[in-house]
Amino acid sequence: MAATPSVRWGILGTGFISSWFVEDLVLERPNAKVKHIIQSIATSGFEKGQRFAAQFCPQQSPTIYRDYQKLFNDLDVDIVYIGVPHAFHKRYCLAAIDAGKAVLNEKPFTLNAKEAREIFEAASKKGVYVAEAMWLRHRPLVLKLRELIHQEQIIGDPFRTFSDFGLDIDIASLPPSSRYRDPGLGAGSLLDVGIYSLTWAILTLDPHSPSGSEIPRVLASQSFSEGVEVTSSTVLHYASTGRQGIATSTTNINRGPNVIARVDGSDGYIEIEGLGGSMPLSFSLYKKPATESEKNYIMVEKYDFSSDPGKGFIHEADNTALDFLAGAKESSIMPWAETTRVMELMDEIRRQGGTHYPVD
Template sequence: MADMPTVRWGIVATGKISGWFVEDILRRDWPQRSASHIVQAVGASSLGKSQKFAEEFITARNNSDVQPELYGSYKEVYKNDDVDCVYIGTPHSFHKQNCLDAIAAGKNVLCEKPFTMNAKEAEEVFAAAKAKGVYIMEAVWTRFFPTVKALQKMLHEEKKLGKIYRMWCDFGLDIDIPSLPDDSRYKDPALGAGSLLDIGIYSITWGLLTLSENVGDAADDPEVASTQTLSHGVDTDSSVLLKYPSTGRQGICTSSTNFDSSGAFARIEGSEGHIEVFGGKAASPQMFVFHPKDGRKEERHEFEKPGRGFYWEADAVAHDLKAGEKESETVPHAETMRMMRIMDGVRKRGGARFPVDDW
């Protein structure tokens, strides 16, 4: 434990996603951890919210002697000299400003997905981080799961699937959009509502990581076609088709708030068989099964996952910070920009426009 890197986190926002993140990084039953995590500060829109959050997610789980500073604002988290990295768990319509405020204070940042509302906002945030010399990463936690790492190794290094032909991934939720209040994050375009940015980003992520052997600047941009169905100005269904001209590989990436998906959420097909991926949802893979084409016995690959699995990305951030890195190899800035451009294009074609868009 003494050799592990330690990160003192400042938590911005006290919603569900922040609670999940804190629960995971403070777990005591995870012997495979490779970093130590301390919740140094918590900021919310009121002091009462921070206090309630600490009681529910920190007090009973804290494995350090540090008791977090609790604030009724985000600004006080940014100003805390003992905070090494700020975790931003606000709704994505606030990500740009939260990131810029943290960066201005000289803080490293782990910002939840989607990184921003559009590519233009993402460019502004990355430029600010570069100018300030701080680390920043989009929290695409799924990419850090051992399930995903093992699958990528099988596909792109061991080539066990042979020539990859195509993939499919779906993420569906059952949400009655018309019945929600107009200011719901699922219904209000100003809050980035719609299936695409909320859950479709995971389906597209699976397309990118299974069809492309590279990431970031080293990866090719796929050709993209798409369609959307809108309700109240936001997409309830999005279907995105990816194609890599150099290999001919294709991906079908879908999302919906009309129907709850279950079972295998992804399938990858190749010349030597196919792979099915299982988990609660596409965000949180639990296992995958390789079905060889020649009739050999299937191979099941399942990985231990206490809690939800946020500790893998948190550990990765800790090691990056210790090494003095300014971005992640797993989710580099260029990969976030690729995703934002893809989603911008889907929305332009489908008509799901946000007030912050300039098109």
């Protein structure tokens, strides 16, 4: 049997998103597609990096850097994972690309579409792989859901999707330097969690995503606290089909595990359940009653993905590694054009809602 291929990761940042990502990379998995090696970690303090490694990848011995550029220049690193706050994505993507490194950059890819296009232009010139770490799109649950909706048409014609994602953050109690409060750092619910609500609408209503996708009309409104957007509500209208997505996000409330999205179709509907918009665990199929005398829709089947390994990052990690090993320059699941399109949608939502970032 052929040996399992391996890739060596450089991890930029040691916040919670990086900890989740690394924990998943080092999971013991039977029949793993790729062996993931945590080669290097770059963070603001050496001891901080040591503690991170000891806690989240204790069986490996990564090099710890305080200088991010040293990680980019590390010849033993194949792919750089960027898990720092939104506002720094462009800077470090460009630095990694300049060093010739493949990049998996956390969502939101950048603060606006202009920054995203700059990164992709640089990656194209340098000939390196770059992808947005939209882990939701890589999940087996999502792949099965889209197969049932768009190929098997299990609920008939999907005509409407509701999706919501909320966090409970007391913005007023935070210092002005907090990433949740500083517009210069991309503060607001939209980029942090609203991107997932938008993604659910796109995934369930647009059968052609991520290629050849229709650009929906946007109708949006936003509310603010302490000068920061705390609630966004968006309608996406697909003119060719009349389909509508209602995508909402807020930092005012977290309702915990619940139905995170609902897809209405001509023959039934689907409810997606999970811990939040980014962490679906299952979805349930409801069909129209067989006779007019029956009033309630009937749950036909529940598709349970709660046994998925770890938190779900391993799927995007495997796909990124396999892309890199195959010499690809883009992800087929989240190609550059789709990242740019979602950034453009969020730019328009912010324009209508009144959110402005200094880089705009």
